[in-house]
Amino acid sequence: MTHRSGPLRGLTVVELGGVGPAAFCGMLLADLGARVVQIARPGSAAVFSDAHLRFGVVNRGRESVAIDLSRPEGVAAALRLVDGADAAIEGFRPGVAERIGVGPDACRERNPRLVYGRITGWGHGGPWSDRAGHEANYVGLAGGLAPVSRAGEPAAPPAGQHGDIGAAATFLALGVVSALLEARSSGEGQVVEASVVDSVAARMALAIGAAAARAADRVERDTGANAPFGDTYRCADGRFVAVAAIEETFYSRLLGRLGLTGHPALVGDRFDRARWPGMRQVLTEVFLARARDEWCEVFADADACVSPVLTVEEAMAHEHNRARGVYVDVGGSVQPAPTPRFSRTPPATPGPAVPAGANSTNVLRGAGLSAEEVSALLSSGVVVAGPTGGDGGRAAT
Structure with missing residues (x-):
C-alpha cells in the first residue's frame, strides 16, 4: 500500500455516496492524509473516462470500490467496510441512506465509535427538507445572494463554490474531524450534519453583524460591499x-x-x-x-x-501562486494543492482519481471478506472491478 502523509494519517473514511459537496469533503479529508474509500455505483464506471481520471479533481486521492447498493449483498458488503472505519460520509437526499440500509443507525449499531457525516441542501428536518434544489436555491434562502447583489439588479447565481463547496463541504470536514477528536476521549461516535443553508448562514456572520449595526444606528451606510471602491472594472483589453x-x-x-x-x-x-x-x-x-x-x-x-481578475489558467501561471506552490501537478493535470499547510505533518501531493472499482478486490479483502466471498460478489455483479482488474493499489497521495 502506498505511504500516506498528513495530519489525518491513520484515519479511515468510507464515502458512501453523493456528488458535489460530499465528494469535495472526501477530497479534503484525503488531501490531509486520511485513507478514503469511495463507494461508486457499478454503472458509474463508464463515467470514469481517461479525461475524467485526469481532470476529476474532487475524486483524487481515493480508493474506489464499485458496489451495487440496491441489492442486499451490496449493502452487507458496504457495512463490512464501515465496521473498520473511523468515519463515514454521505450526500444523499434525506431518507435515502436509511432506505438503502446504510443510514447512521445501521452503521453505528455495528460500529459505535463511528462518526457519521452527512450533507444536504436544506438539512434533515424543516418544512423544505424534502424539496429538490441546487446552489442558487440554498444560498438564496440563507440570505447569501442579496449581500453580493447591487440594489435593483438581479442576483448573480453562484457557480457552485459559495454554498456547496465553500460552505457545506468545508463545515462537514471540520465537523467530522471535530467529532473524531471528541471520540478519542468519549469512545463514542456521533452523527454530524451539515446543510448548505446552515453553512451559508454561518459564513455570513460578518455581513449579518454589519446589517445589525446599521439597523441599530439607523443610518443608511455600507461597509463597502458592492461600493464603487469595492468592485471590478473592465480595462481597455476587455479584461x-x-x-x-x-x-x-x-x-x-x-x-x-x-x-x-x-x-x-x-x-x-x-x-x-x-x-x-x-x-x-x-x-x-x-x-x-x-x-x-x-x-x-x-x-x-x-x-x-x-x-x-485572472482566468484559472492565468492563476496557475501567476508568479505569486507559483512561488507558493498553490497549484501542483497531479497525474499530468494542474490542480489545487492540499490546504491548509502544516509545519510538521505536511500532506503529500495527492494521487489522481482512479477508475470506479479499481480497488474493489483489495479493499474488500482488507475488510475481512474471504476470497470466496469476494469472488461471489464479483460473479453476481454486486461488486464490479474496474479496468485494473480490481487489484490496483491504494490511490497515491
Missing part, C-alpha cells in the same frame, strides 16, 4: 481588475495612482450610497483607458488593494 480599497488609506492610494486625487465626484463621504453611481462612472471611464496588465504595473508597489 478586469479587482478594486477593494475599503479603508481610507487604500482609497487615497487608489485615487493617487489613478490621478484622481481631489476629483469632486470621489472626495467627501464615500459611504453615501447616493453618490455611488457618479463615483462608479468616473472609475469605470478611467480604468477603460488602459489594459489590465498596464494597470497592474501602475499599482505594483502601491499597496492600494488593486489586483488582476
Whole structure:
C-alpha cells in the first residue's frame, strides 16, 4: 500500500455516496492524509473516462470500490467496510441512506465509535427538507445572494463554490474531524450534519453583524460591499481588475495612482450610497483607458488593494501562486494543492482519481471478506472491478 502523509494519517473514511459537496469533503479529508474509500455505483464506471481520471479533481486521492447498493449483498458488503472505519460520509437526499440500509443507525449499531457525516441542501428536518434544489436555491434562502447583489439588479447565481463547496463541504470536514477528536476521549461516535443553508448562514456572520449595526444606528451606510471602491472594472483589453480599497488609506492610494486625487465626484463621504453611481462612472471611464496588465504595473508597489481578475489558467501561471506552490501537478493535470499547510505533518501531493472499482478486490479483502466471498460478489455483479482488474493499489497521495 502506498505511504500516506498528513495530519489525518491513520484515519479511515468510507464515502458512501453523493456528488458535489460530499465528494469535495472526501477530497479534503484525503488531501490531509486520511485513507478514503469511495463507494461508486457499478454503472458509474463508464463515467470514469481517461479525461475524467485526469481532470476529476474532487475524486483524487481515493480508493474506489464499485458496489451495487440496491441489492442486499451490496449493502452487507458496504457495512463490512464501515465496521473498520473511523468515519463515514454521505450526500444523499434525506431518507435515502436509511432506505438503502446504510443510514447512521445501521452503521453505528455495528460500529459505535463511528462518526457519521452527512450533507444536504436544506438539512434533515424543516418544512423544505424534502424539496429538490441546487446552489442558487440554498444560498438564496440563507440570505447569501442579496449581500453580493447591487440594489435593483438581479442576483448573480453562484457557480457552485459559495454554498456547496465553500460552505457545506468545508463545515462537514471540520465537523467530522471535530467529532473524531471528541471520540478519542468519549469512545463514542456521533452523527454530524451539515446543510448548505446552515453553512451559508454561518459564513455570513460578518455581513449579518454589519446589517445589525446599521439597523441599530439607523443610518443608511455600507461597509463597502458592492461600493464603487469595492468592485471590478473592465480595462481597455476587455479584461478586469479587482478594486477593494475599503479603508481610507487604500482609497487615497487608489485615487493617487489613478490621478484622481481631489476629483469632486470621489472626495467627501464615500459611504453615501447616493453618490455611488457618479463615483462608479468616473472609475469605470478611467480604468477603460488602459489594459489590465498596464494597470497592474501602475499599482505594483502601491499597496492600494488593486489586483488582476485572472482566468484559472492565468492563476496557475501567476508568479505569486507559483512561488507558493498553490497549484501542483497531479497525474499530468494542474490542480489545487492540499490546504491548509502544516509545519510538521505536511500532506503529500495527492494521487489522481482512479477508475470506479479499481480497488474493489483489495479493499474488500482488507475488510475481512474471504476470497470466496469476494469472488461471489464479483460473479453476481454486486461488486464490479474496474479496468485494473480490481487489484490496483491504494490511490497515491
